[in-house]
Amino acid sequence: MPKHVRLISLLMVCSLWSMPKAANAQALIPHTLQLDGTKLEKQGLSLAQEAAQLAQFQQVELALPRARLASQLAPKNDKVWLLLGGLQLQTKEFDGAIASLKKAQSINPKNGDILFALGSANFQQKNYQAAVVNYQDGLKLKPNDPEGLFDLGNAYYLLGKLPDAIAQYDKAVSQDKKFWPALNNIGLINYEQGNTSEAIKRWQSAVTLDKQAAEPLLALAVALYTKGDRQQGITMGEAALRIDQRYANLNFLKENLWGDRLLSDTKKFLELPRIQAALQQPENSSSAPGKQPTQ
Secondary structure (H helix, E strand, C coil): CCCCCCCCCHHHHHHHHCCCCCCCCCCCCCCCCCCCHHHHHHHHHHHHHHHHHHHHCCCHHHHHHHHHHHHHHCCCCHHHHHHHHHHHHHCCCHHHHHHHHHHHHHHCCCCHHHHHHHHHHHHHCCCHHHHHHHHHHHHHHCCCCHHHHHHHHHHHHHCCCHHHHHHHHHHHHHHCCCCHHHHHHHHHHHHHCCCHHHHHHHHHHHHHHCCCCHHHHHHHHHHHHHHCCHHHHHHHHHHHHHHCHHHHCHHHHHHCCCCHHHHHHHHHHHCCHHHHHHHCCCCCCCCCCCCCCCC
């Protein structure tokens, strides 16, 4: 899966849906023209709900203008600013995203999701040390958040602090036994360290948790093939690429934190005739792309 980058969590979207509706405004004074702040806020929250629903279905370009207007109509709601900041992150508007998230933080400094989103903004700009600080601060507020732990692990990974990365991935799995991306990333580290057998165990566990997870399935296929289990490796590789052919792109794999050793072995694997033939076949129409981080 593409490495998770926290942008708009389903939890946050649901929280927007469950926002209490603003009370109906009092009657206007006769013959006086005035803006009703309560009605405007209600309209803003309604727009935010629409934007959140659109974002859930990856309709970011449609969601963004609604979120912008919502932030003007409901400027004191931290969730609306968080939504706007998350959408701006998706469209790589980093300066705007950080400004929106800082606004959200000023309204509600106890919202850990805001700090996680700020971490994402720094992470995407390759400012990994700043991302670490954001994720750590977010985890002080939400210490058992598996995605926050995973994000922190990724930042440590890219800083070369591999034991710290593994520790965070392990914590993520301890909080959510089905959180296979953390297992997958531990396998990536194991493989680069030459511990192929341990990497295989991690990827096997990840595939057991989600049989449509193309990333650990392809990594497992490459490891098995390179180890000598060629028939099994090729069969698994074909299955992985039927799920998601993006994983046949070495640049995509590198973006997903695949290391040099695994990339080298994967390059050879992808050149195999049967794997090349598999790439000519359409993906499974019923399989969804990897979890997004979304981010």
